[in-house]
Amino acid sequence: MNTEEMLVRLHRIGLALSSERNLDSLLQLILTEARRFTTAEAGTLYLREGDRLRFTVAQNERQDPPGSCSASAGAGLQNITIPIDETSIAGYVGASGRLLNFEDVYAIPADRPYHFNRDFDARNGYRTRSMLVVPMQDIAGRVLGVVQLINARDESGTVVPFAPALEPLVHSLASQAAVSVRNAQLTRDLQDAQYDTIFRLSVAAEYRDADTAQHIHRMSRYSEAIARAMGLPDEEVELILHASPMHDVGKLGVPDAILQKPGKLTPDEFLAMQRHTIIGGKILAEARSAVLQVSESIALTHHEKWDGTGYPRRLAGEAIPRPGRITAVADVYDALTSKRCYKPPFSRDEAVEIIRKGAGSQFDPEVVATFERILDTIAVIQKQYADPEPPRAGSPVAAPNTG
Amino acid sequence: MNTEEMLVRLHRIGLALSSERNLDSLLQLILTEARRFTTAEAGTLYLREGDRLRFTVAQNERQDPPGSCSASAGAGLQNITIPIDETSIAGYVGASGRLLNFEDVYAIPADRPYHFNRDFDARNGYRTRSMLVVPMQDIAGRVLGVVQLINARDESGTVVPFAPALEPLVHSLASQAAVSVRNAQLTRDLQDAQYDTIFRLSVAAEYRDADTAQHIHRMSRYSEAIARAMGLPDEEVELILHASPMHDVGKLGVPDAILQKPGKLTPDEFLAMQRHTIIGGKILAEARSAVLQVSESIALTHHEKWDGTGYPRRLAGEAIPRPGRITAVADVYDALTSKRCYKPPFSRDEAVEIIRKGAGSQFDPEVVATFERILDTIAVIQKQYADPEPPRAGSPVAAPNTG
Numbered sequence: 001m002n003t004e005e006m007l008v009r010l011h012r013i014g015l016a017l018s019s020e021r022n023l024d025s026l027l028q029l030i031l032t033e034a035r036r037f038t039t040a041e042a043g044t045l046y047l048r049e050g051d052r053l054r055f056t057v058a059q060n061e062r063q064d065p066p067g068s069c070s071a072s073a074g075a076g077l078q079n080i081t082i083p084i085d086e087t088s089i090a091g092y093v094g095a096s097g098r099l100l101n102f103e104d105v106y107a108i109p110a111d112r113p114y115h116f117n118r119d120f121d122a123r124n125g126y127r128t129r130s131m132l133v134v135p136m137q138d139i140a141g142r143v144l145g146v147v148q149l150i151n152a153r154d155e156s157g158t159v160v161p162f163a164p165a166l167e168p169l170v171h172s173l174a175s176q177a178a179v180s181v182r183n184a185q186l187t188r189d190l191q192d193a194q195y196d197t198i199f200r201l202s203v204a205a206e207y208r209d210a211d212t213a214q215h216i217h218r219m220s221r222y223s224e225a226i227a228r229a230m231g232l233p234d235e236e237v238e239l240i241l242h243a244s245p246m247h248d249v250g251k252l253g254v255p256d257a258i259l260q261k262p263g264k265l266t267p268d269e270f271l272a273m274q275r276h277t278i279i280g281g282k283i284l285a286e287a288r289s290a291v292l293q294v295s296e297s298i299a300l301t302h303h304e305k306w307d308g309t310g311y312p313r314r315l316a317g318e319a320i321p322r323p324g325r326i327t328a329v330a331d332v333y334d335a336l337t338s339k340r341c342y343k344p345p346f347s348r349d350e351a352v353e354i355i356r357k358g359a360g361s362q363f364d365p366e367v368v369a370t371f372e373r374i375l376d377t378i379a380v381i382q383k384q385y386a387d388p389e390p391p392r393a394g395s396p397v398a399a400p401n402t403g
Numbered sequence: 404m405n406t407e408e409m410l411v412r413l414h415r416i417g418l419a420l421s422s423e424r425n426l427d428s429l430l431q432l433i434l435t436e437a438r439r440f441t442t443a444e445a446g447t448l449y450l451r452e453g454d455r456l457r458f459t460v461a462q463n464e465r466q467d468p469p470g471s472c473s474a475s476a477g478a479g480l481q482n483i484t485i486p487i488d489e490t491s492i493a494g495y496v497g498a499s500g501r502l503l504n505f506e507d508v509y510a511i512p513a514d515r516p517y518h519f520n521r522d523f524d525a526r527n528g529y530r531t532r533s534m535l536v537v538p539m540q541d542i543a544g545r546v547l548g549v550v551q552l553i554n555a556r557d558e559s560g561t562v563v564p565f566a567p568a569l570e571p572l573v574h575s576l577a578s579q580a581a582v583s584v585r586n587a588q589l590t591r592d593l594q595d596a597q598y599d600t601i602f603r604l605s606v607a608a609e610y611r612d613a614d615t616a617q618h619i620h621r622m623s624r625y626s627e628a629i630a631r632a633m634g635l636p637d638e639e640v641e642l643i644l645h646a647s648p649m650h651d652v653g654k655l656g657v658p659d660a661i662l663q664k665p666g667k668l669t670p671d672e673f674l675a676m677q678r679h680t681i682i683g684g685k686i687l688a689e690a691r692s693a694v695l696q697v698s699e700s701i702a703l704t705h706h707e708k709w710d711g712t713g714y715p716r717r718l719a720g721e722a723i724p725r726p727g728r729i730t731a732v733a734d735v736y737d738a739l740t741s742k743r744c745y746k747p748p749f750s751r752d753e754a755v756e757i758i759r760k761g762a763g764s765q766f767d768p769e770v771v772a773t774f775e776r777i778l779d780t781i782a783v784i785q786k787q788y789a790d791p792e793p794p795r796a797g798s799p800v801a802a803p804n805t806g
Contacts, residue, residue, distance in 0.1 A: 011575055015578055016542065019585075179418055187590065194593065197600045198600055
């Protein structure tokens with residue numbers, strides 16, 4: 001491949017990288033393309049976190065042959081960070097912004113500040129030989145990470161040094177990678193900002209009710225777990241997770257006198273209470289954002305029942321949108337297992353029994369079946385987001401004026 | 404410049420494009436770089452909107468010599484859209500995804516479906532001759548826009564045809580541009596989604612109060628206008644615009660019995676009412692997103708007074724963060740000029756007089772001076788977001804239960 005061909009390829013890679021906005025997929029893609037471009041057998045990608053580099057992705061063609069699940073650093077490796085300083089190869093490259101190219105890392109002269117750590121090789125029966133280590137710098141020169149490419153191979157598969165002619169090209173590729181990583185991080189931050197806004201205001205909106213931030217956490221996590229176990233696509237699962245906190249936002253339109261009434265509601269009061277579904281739908285109506293659209297659907301339909309006896313529209317069966325069917329189970333299970341001023345919490349078994357009995361009448365039988373299948377996960381969430389003792393201290397702001 | 408040098412340059416341009424996330428700046432940059440790359444004297448950029456192309460940016464070096472304010476299409480031009488079909492040059496390129504290269508657009512054969520429109524030349528005393536028209540396609544092949552490059556020049560400044568060798572390179576550049584445009588649009592959409600979430604929930608939170616969606620609009624637009632007229636940087640102005648809707652979100656923590664009390668509040672009730680500032684601050688505390696951080700500051704400080712007699716912390720002078728000082732004026736002016744169940748609206752002059760008298764005691768004198776300087780703008784906003792008649796019909800959801 002001549003330089004012109006290399007440049008054309010580099011340009012195509014640049015396009016592919018800048019088109020990928022999911023950070024995890026992007027990091028895999030960067031390492032895969034950098035390895036292909038340099039015929040490297042293995043590689044590692046580190047991302048900057050403050051003044052350290054976090055070991056983020058590893059690929060090794062010998063150990064993860066094509067078709068196997070290569071890819072992400074294992075859970076253990078993800079916890080490894082190294083300082084950005086001269087004591088390690090990647091740290092040196094991160095600190096200096098300069099590329100390093102070794103014919104054989106076992107032959108690094110002893111007077112260098114860094115040395116190669118042979119532990120990984122020893123543990124894995126691997127022999128790291130040639131290595132090209134490149135800083136990922138954005139156009140302002142900031143180092144966002146380091147790509148470490150290992151064991152270039154010639155056409156026969158023999159390990160050879162990385163050609164010095166590759167260096168500027170790989171440096172360019174890493175720059176494009178840095179820009180793409182920065183963009184993907186900003187995208188994620190913006191997404192997180194919206195989710196954070198939704199969550200805070202959902203908690204605040206429940207403020208006048210008996211519910212707590214912990215209820216919102218549990219209910220949305222239960223919904224997420226059910227959606228995932230039902231096999232919905234990741235994107236839909238994520239939408240349900242982030243949209244469900246707003247299920248009761250319409251309670252903002254219900255007066256304290258009804259919302260906080262200690263005794264039984266009159267039929268008229270009950271109707272006014274039911275309007276929280278319609279009010280929620282109106283608050284969220286006609287949004288352009290996908291998560292608010294799902295929120296609208298959930299706000300409107302989380303009190304519908306499978307047999308058509310729910311409210312506000314008496315929808316039945318699959319006419320109830322799936323997010324509403326899922327959150328209905330999650331919301332009721334959490335209400336049953338929570339302490340309220342007017343009732344002690346039901347035990348987990350009692351609550352599950354009530355949900356089970358509601359399958360086909362109150363609830364979608366498929367949602368209930370899935371829920372029963374993942375009771376272990378439900379229990380973990382329940383424990384993780386348990387209400388603190390005493391019961392109301394976990395309220396994010398202060399105790400409500402429940403009169 | 405040989406092909407290799409061109410490719411290296413193309414790669415650098417790609418990096419610059421993918422680093423720019425502001426859509427307006429990006430579109431200017433795309434056209435500038437494409438013109439530089441092809442030595443084109445002028446150019447136009449169209450963005451796709453559904454099945455039409457919108458004329459978005461125009462540059463002409465002859466008519467906007469360096470140093471002059473070149474750039475964006477004027478307000479009139481921005482309204483021009485053309486169908487994506489074979490009847491125009493740009494439309495043809497958008498529909499076919501194919502590049503067109505003309506030596507002289509006045510010599511386009513009559514049997515082509517498109518023709519060159521000479522009106523612009525006639526109006527501007529310009530002679531369009533050579534033209535290179537390129538589709539902006541993302542890697543899935545979707546056309547996001549069209550770049551039209553006009554009058555390539557050789558080193559002596561003479562208009563020459565665009566070299567066919569440039570075509571694939573410019574096509575690549577346009578692809579990178581498309582990816583960057585898509586990213587910038589997605590970024591803007593995500594930002595808008597967060598702002599939309601904030602606005603909807605701010606309106607909903609005011610639901611129990613006498614305030615309306617129109618109040619939120621007016622108050623945030625007044626704040627924006629004052630901030631801009633004070634010379635704050637665009638970014639800060641935008642934050643104030645989008646953060647100020649949440650100024651009263653803490654009212655969620657104030658019971659109906661106090662919020663909606665028809666008569667005068669007792670001292671204890673007034674203290675409970677004042678707590679909405681602290682509650683709002685807690686709802687928004689420790690957010691990572693810039694707009695929520697400004698919201699927190701505004702929620703906490705919009706009732707502080709310049710002379711230190713406000714609440715909740717009796718801050719004085721510049722110890723009150725600027726967004727709080729700005730929104731204080733905007734909020735009070737809107738309350739004064741709005742009808743309430745307990746008072747008719749003050750006239751504009753009366754309200755301005757009250758604000759003026761508060762300069763140096765209740766309000767930051769600089770904010771008041773700025774406010775008085777832009778009364779025309781304030782009047783426009785006031786009219787644009789006037790409460791509909793009858794007064795409460797504009798409530799986004801339904802009339803509150805004000806008892």
